[in-house]
Amino acid sequence: MRSSISIVLGKEIVDNFRDRRTLFSALVFGPLFGPLLFATLITIMLNQAIERLDESLELPVIGAERAPNLIKFLAQHDIDATAGPESSEQARLWVAEGREDLVLVIPEGYAEEISEGNPGRLILVMDQSNNRAGRTVSRVRSVLRGYADKLATLRAAARGIHPFVFRPLTLDTDDVSTPSGRSVLILGMMTYFLLFAMLMGGLYLAIDTTAGERERNSLEPLLTLPVSRGELLFGKLGATVFYMLVSLALTLTAFAIAIQFVPLERLGMTASLSPVVIVQGFLILAPFALLGAALMTVVASFTKSYKEAQSYLTVVLLVPTLPIIFASLFQVKTSLTLMWVPSLSQHLLITNLIQAEPVQMGYWAVSTVSTLVLGALASMLAVWLYRRERILG
Amino acid sequence: MIQVDGLVKRFAAVTALDGVSFTADDGRITGLLGPNGAGKSTCLRVLYTVLKPDQGTAYIGGHDIGNAPLSVRREIGVLPHSAGLYPHLTSRENIAYYGQLHGLEPEPLQRRINELTHLLELQDIIDRRSKGFSQGQRTKVALARALVHAPRHLLLDEPSNGLDVMATRSLRMLLGRLRDEGHCIIFSSHIMGEVASLCDDLVIIAAGRVAVQGTPAELTAQASGSDLEELFIDAVTAVTL
Numbered sequence: 052m053r054s055s056i057s058i059v060l061g062k063e064i065v066d067n068f069r070d071r072r073t074l075f076s077a078l079v080f081g082p083l084f085g086p087l088l089f090a091t092l093i094t095i096m097l098n099q100a101i102e103r104l105d106e107s108l109e110l111p112v113i114g115a116e117r118a119p120n121l122i123k124f125l126a127q128h129d130i131d132a133t134a135g136p137e138s139s140e141q142a143r144l145w146v147a148e149g150r151e152d153l154v155l156v157i158p159e160g161y162a163e164e165i166s167e168g169n170p171g172r173l174i175l176v177m178d179q180s181n182n183r184a185g186r187t188v189s190r191v192r193s194v195l196r197g198y199a200d201k202l203a204t205l206r207a208a209a210r211g212i213h214p215f216v217f218r219p220l221t222l223d224t225d226d227v228s229t230p231s232g233r234s235v236l237i238l239g240m241m242t243y244f245l246l247f248a249m250l251m252g253g254l255y256l257a258i259d260t261t262a263g264e265r266e267r268n269s270l271e272p273l274l275t276l277p278v279s280r281g282e283l284l285f286g287k288l289g290a291t292v293f294y295m296l297v298s299l300a301l302t303l304t305a306f307a308i309a310i311q312f313v314p315l316e317r318l319g320m321t322a323s324l325s326p327v328v329i330v331q332g333f334l335i336l337a338p339f340a341l342l343g344a345a346l347m348t349v350v351a352s353f354t355k356s357y358k359e360a361q362s363y364l365t366v367v368l369l370v371p372t373l374p375i376i377f378a379s380l381f382q383v384k385t386s387l388t389l390m391w392v393p394s395l396s397q398h399l400l401i402t403n404l405i406q407a408e409p410v411q412m413g414y415w416a417v418s419t420v421s422t423l424v425l426g427a428l429a430s431m432l433a434v435w436l437y438r439r440e441r442i443l444g
Numbered sequence: 445m446i447q448v449d450g451l452v453k454r455f456a457a458v459t460a461l462d463g464v465s466f467t468a469d470d471g472r473i474t475g476l477l478g479p480n481g482a483g484k485s486t487c488l489r490v491l492y493t494v495l496k497p498d499q500g501t502a503y504i505g506g507h508d509i510g511n512a513p514l515s516v517r518r519e520i521g522v523l524p525h526s527a528g529l530y531p532h533l534t535s536r537e538n539i540a541y542y543g544q545l546h547g548l549e550p551e552p553l554q555r556r557i558n559e560l561t562h563l564l565e566l567q568d569i570i571d572r573r574s575k576g577f578s579q580g581q582r583t584k585v586a587l588a589r590a591l592v593h594a595p596r597h598l599l600l601d602e603p604s605n606g607l608d609v610m611a612t613r614s615l616r617m618l619l620g621r622l623r624d625e626g627h628c629i630i631f632s633s634h635i636m637g638e639v640a641s642l643c644d645d646l647v648i649i650a651a652g653r654v655a656v657q658g659t660p661a662e663l664t665a666q667a668s669g670s671d672l673e674e675l676f677i678d679a680v681t682a683v684t685l
Contacts, residue, residue, distance in 0.1 A: 067530035268528030275522040
């Protein structure tokens with residue numbers, strides 16, 4: 052004879068497989084939405100971060116003919132002067148509208164001032180609030196500063212003064228951050244999308260266990276069967292975990308496909324998620340399914356209707372972000388102590404995995420055990436709540 | 445046999461059952477009659493073990509509802525007040541789910557479902573998903589579900605709710621047959637005529653207490669000349685005042 056738990060489990064899997072809502076959230080929404088959004092955002096961020104550094108830049112200039120040496124100097128530094136707007140008023144308008152990131156204006160008296168040894172006046176028309184232009188502006192600025200230094204050196208030399216008089220300090224910066232270290236925030240997003248997709252996969256089943264059965268009036272006859280409430284709940288919890296794991300597997304696969312279109316290698320990260328990495332990722336994240344399923348079931352058992360459960364559970368979907376935000380803010384590094392914290396431990400392990408750093412078995416074991424123990428405790432709480440008379444509403 | 449012994453059930457300040465006692469014998473249909481809110485449903489819910497009594501107990505087939513609820517549940521078939529089905533499952537699957545949880549093996553289970561399909565005239569809906577069923581269709585499937593394990597005792601909370609004349613009639617005939625086979629049947633209703641024509645014993649409940657009990661004939665004799673409805677109203681007013 053089949054055990055009651057497996058009968059309930061089987062029925063819930065079939066029942067929910069026929070429910071378009073469950074199917075959509077478990078098999079389509081999470082697995083597609085996360086990876087797509089991730090790939091798009093990352094590509095945009097990476098392009099902004101990298102592209103502008105080494106490619107040559109076109110700079111609209113008004114009055115280029117007044118400063119041929121400056122234009123030559125800019126060209127040596129990969130900044131090509133192009134014909135700018137007709138007037139500085141128009142330049143202001145173009146920049147304000149975002150048609151150009153910035154415009155260099157060389158006013159009429161510039162050449163005279165330079166030849167007389169006075170400060171030559173240049174105007175950079177820019178928009179401080181335009182984030183996209185920030186890098187371009189600072190790049191043009193630093194090249195202009197370089198030109199000013201060159202002029203100063205020449206002028207000093209012409210007057211017989213040693214150029215070092217104007218340079219009391221030499222400041223070199225040594226940036227030790229690695230490209231992959233800079234991407235912690237990006238990776239945090241990825242773990243969250245994975246956890247989110249997993250929770251979404253079980254959301255409707257968790258609601259159905261209590262609020263759904265109650266709303267359909269099927270809970271009361273179910274409780275008159277010779278099956279303990281613990282068996283009923285574990286069967287339902289099992290089905291919830293099943294859908295969450297299916298959702299996780301699909302999402303990981305979708306990520307592996309999506310990530311091929313993201314220029315991650317430019318950050319020095321592994322550009323592909325190999326099947327081995329996917330399986331490892333699955334093993335790291337899978338223990339969270341029980342905890343997530345039990346938590347959602349507990350929260351749903353307090354609610355009176357499907358709608359109410361849905362709105363409370365959106366809050367539960369945000370819970371796993373908290374440790375991840377904490378990790379990103381304080382830049383925490385993987386340590387054994389943190390492996391006791393569910394969601395954070397999974398996040399740190401996944402981050403290691405994707406950065407192609409070795410994942411320590413001991414860390415993985417602690418993360419798995421602590422997450423499963425908490426999951427078991429939450430399941431027991433769910434059973435206890437299911438035994439109360441008030442579960443009938 | 446179902447023996448109910450001094451059941452008391454309170455919800456916060458409300459006393460829903462205030463010492464209810466009666467006996468329902470095998471091979472008889474016992475009607476639980478009373479106005480809305482009298483405590484009929486609460487009484488049945490305590491009997492089918494989803495609520496625990498604050499005082500008193502009941503024995504179903506010799507099992508105590510208080511300390512052997514699982515044995516009690518094996519003995520009973522239940523049709524709650526509003527019995528919901530799983531809309532994504534067919535009628536057959538809905539019935540089979542309960543049969544499996546009662547421990548029936550696949551083959552006897554399918555045989556039993558075919559039997560019930562015939563008995564309750566479910567032929568045209570047995571393999572349809574129950575989404576969009578009418579109230580009557582739902583009740584029939586829920587009744588089949590309650591009968592799937594051929595329980596000795598049947599607890600039905602207003603089973604004729606939402607059934608049309610034809611369906612009510614076949615329900616009555618079915619209950620009559622089950623009685624003749626020796627089942628112990630309790631069913632609640634607030635419709636005097638239905639209870640009088642079908643029941644062997646009557647228990648009239650008002651304000652959580654048993655107002656009057658007996659066979660329809662005994663009660664009519666007590667009513668001295670007037671009909672059962674008169675007696676019902678008298679009994680209920682006496683208790684409520």
